[in-house]
Amino acid sequence: MTWVNILVQGVLIGGFYALFACGLSLMFGVMKVINLAHGDMAVVAGYVAVFLAPKWHVPEVWSFLIVVPLFGLLGYVLQRTLLQKSIDRDPFTTLLVTFGLSVIIENLLLAIYSANGQSVNIGSLVSKSFQLSSSTYVSYVALTVLAVAVVVLGALQLFLSRTNTGRVIRAVSDDREAAQLCGANYKHVFGIAAAISFATVALAGISYGVMTQFAPTSGGANLLFAFEAVVIGGIGSLWGTLVGGIALGIAQQYGAHVNPAYQILFGNLLFLVVLAVRPQGLFGRKEAMA
Amino acid sequence: MRSIWVDESLTKRHWFNVASAPSSSTLLSVRDLTVHHGQLLAVDAVSFDVHHGAVLSVIGANGAGKSTLLRTIAGLNHATSGEISFEGTDISRYPAHRRVTSGISLVPEGRRLFQSMTLEENLLVGAHKAAPGVFDVTAIYDLFPWMKDRRKSKVRQFSGGEQQAVAIGRALVANPKVLLLDEVSLGLAPIVIERIYEIVPQIVASGIGVLLVEQDVSQGLRVATRVLCLLEGRTTLEGAPEDLTPEQIEIAYFGSHLVAESSKESS
Numbered sequence: 001m002t003w004v005n006i007l008v009q010g011v012l013i014g015g016f017y018a019l020f021a022c023g024l025s026l027m028f029g030v031m032k033v034i035n036l037a038h039g040d041m042a043v044v045a046g047y048v049a050v051f052l053a054p055k056w057h058v059p060e061v062w063s064f065l066i067v068v069p070l071f072g073l074l075g076y077v078l079q080r081t082l083l084q085k086s087i088d089r090d091p092f093t094t095l096l097v098t099f100g101l102s103v104i105i106e107n108l109l110l111a112i113y114s115a116n117g118q119s120v121n122i123g124s125l126v127s128k129s130f131q132l133s134s135s136t137y138v139s140y141v142a143l144t145v146l147a148v149a150v151v152v153l154g155a156l157q158l159f160l161s162r163t164n165t166g167r168v169i170r171a172v173s174d175d176r177e178a179a180q181l182c183g184a185n186y187k188h189v190f191g192i193a194a195a196i197s198f199a200t201v202a203l204a205g206i207s208y209g210v211m212t213q214f215a216p217t218s219g220g221a222n223l224l225f226a227f228e229a230v231v232i233g234g235i236g237s238l239w240g241t242l243v244g245g246i247a248l249g250i251a252q253q254y255g256a257h258v259n260p261a262y263q264i265l266f267g268n269l270l271f272l273v274v275l276a277v278r279p280q281g282l283f284g285r286k287e288a289m290a
Numbered sequence: 291m292r293s294i295w296v297d298e299s300l301t302k303r304h305w306f307n308v309a310s311a312p313s314s315s316t317l318l319s320v321r322d323l324t325v326h327h328g329q330l331l332a333v334d335a336v337s338f339d340v341h342h343g344a345v346l347s348v349i350g351a352n353g354a355g356k357s358t359l360l361r362t363i364a365g366l367n368h369a370t371s372g373e374i375s376f377e378g379t380d381i382s383r384y385p386a387h388r389r390v391t392s393g394i395s396l397v398p399e400g401r402r403l404f405q406s407m408t409l410e411e412n413l414l415v416g417a418h419k420a421a422p423g424v425f426d427v428t429a430i431y432d433l434f435p436w437m438k439d440r441r442k443s444k445v446r447q448f449s450g451g452e453q454q455a456v457a458i459g460r461a462l463v464a465n466p467k468v469l470l471l472d473e474v475s476l477g478l479a480p481i482v483i484e485r486i487y488e489i490v491p492q493i494v495a496s497g498i499g500v501l502l503v504e505q506d507v508s509q510g511l512r513v514a515t516r517v518l519c520l521l522e523g524r525t526t527l528e529g530a531p532e533d534l535t536p537e538q539i540e541i542a543y544f545g546s547h548l549v550a551e552s553s554k555e556s557s
Contacts, residue, residue, distance in 0.1 A: 164414070164418050167407070167411055167414055167415050167418070168415060168418055170404065170406065170407065170411075171404045171407070171415045173406075174404040174405055174406050174407065175402050175403075175404060175405075177366055177386075177398070177402065178398060178402040178403070178404065179404075179415065180365070180366070180385075180386040180387050180390075181364060181366075181386065181390065181395065181396050181398060181402075181461070182390065182415045182416045182418065182419070182460065182464065183387050183390035183391050183418065183419030183420075183464060184387055184415075184418070184419070185385070185387045186387070236406075
């Protein structure tokens with residue numbers, strides 16, 4: 001029954017990876033920006049939930065109702081100011097700017113909140129689980145996070161395929177100049193994409209804080225997993241990102257089963273195999289590589 | 291002139307009243323427009339007007355600055371100097387998307403469709419900031435009846451001619467007052483080019499002013515109300531096509547220097 005356990009736990013953690021990664025994938029797809037501060041934004045959202053929400057008399061777990069829209073707004077403003085200015089220069093500048101943001105955020109968090117681990121308090125629910133088989137327990141929290149990930153990805157998919165704004169976001173991603181010729185203000189569209197990216201990563205950050213402990217430096221490791229989920233699934237496919245996250249989660253669980261020290265190694269190995277065998281990702285199109 | 295591409299009866303049945311479009315009024319006015327590509331002078335002090343319901347054809351050899359001219363009017367390239375005004379308003383400093391909502395649509399060279407999208411999605415993006423007017427997605431399906439059955443197909447599966455038709459449709463659904471067509475014949479078979487050009491008179495009849503760029507001189511002349519020839523970024527000839535002799539056009543197209551040389555060789 002260990003296989004069942006590996007698969008179940010892999011799927012559960014994979015949902016979280018996908019939730020974490022979808023914003024990264026969207027920003028890369030639309031403005032060709034790799035936001036190296038993506039993971040740190042999630043950590044900031046966690047700190048806001050733990051330290052600021054109680055001051056606003058909001059229970060930590062419900063803080064996402066405020067934090068998610070707040071991060072959406074932050075994403076839009078940051079995109080229209082700092083990030084747009086760097087995009088206007090060149091891609092390398094953008095990479096440096098987001099890297100700089102990442103360093104600044106990590107060190108600010110260290111200075112203010114120290115390196116101690118924190119977690120979002122949801123009371124005794126955090127350890128509740130149900131038994132699926134003799135050796136397989138499913139945590140309610142992990143199941144909820146998976147459900148949230150599926151709902152968010154599904155909603156995002158519907159938004160991109162069915163609404164005018166969603167279509168325009170895809171149009172800008174396909175051909176920015178042609179989208180301008182259809183009346184799209186691409187800077188505004190970039191802002192919307194950044195808003196969605198920041199809002200989803202804030203939700204991922206709070207989810208992470210509910211599932212486990214986080215510290216100022218947690219962003220980097222999660223950013224790596226998010227990258228891997230996006231690349232395994234294929235750039236430009238949201239469901240691909242979910243499948244990529246799940247595949248990564250299963251590989252990691254399998255590694256942990258072989259030897260607890262191999263958890264991250266096996267995930268990285270899967271990532272390398274996919275890059276070598278199918279560089280466009282499981283659900284990616286070849287032409288999207290260009 | 292029956293065609294599977296164009297249902298001519300439609301344009302006559304509804305959409306517009308030609309008499310209401312005054313043919314003399316100026317829509318787009320370009321004065322002393324100069325554009326550089328880095329150090330290179332691409333367009334050199336070019337001036338012209340585009341009127342309601344008229345076609346201005348810009349002809350010229352490869353590298354004469356035709357595409358740069360259209361891209362600058364559409365706001366994709368920046369002018370070094372000169373003025374572009376539209377219905378009396380200076381739009382030289384407008385970003386590209388604002389020129390679309392003002393009433394200028396460009397069908398870009400190479401068609402530039404949204405390759406990951408269906409035909410209908412391409413048209414919907416074209417229509418998302420549309421001005422009120424005669425063209426909507428249904429009207430485009432009336433103009434190109436073959437599109438209706440394939441509206442859910444991804445445009446990357448389409449032939450060059452079909453993609454060009456979609457590109458024109460995508461520009462028309464914005465209900466422009468001036469339509470800019472950049473090398474619509476490029477890479478297409480003559481029969482397909484003919485079909486594409488069949489719709490130009492219908493577009494013009496709706497009162498839209500058309501500014502088109504062509505390497506294919508005979509095609510450019512056939513549909514034109516007026517012709518403008520560019521050579522190395524400068525205007526070398528302007529006039530109504532019926533007033534121009536082939537010799538005049540040849541000299542304007544290739545430059546007097548080259549034409550003189552080649553006639554010397556042949557004699």
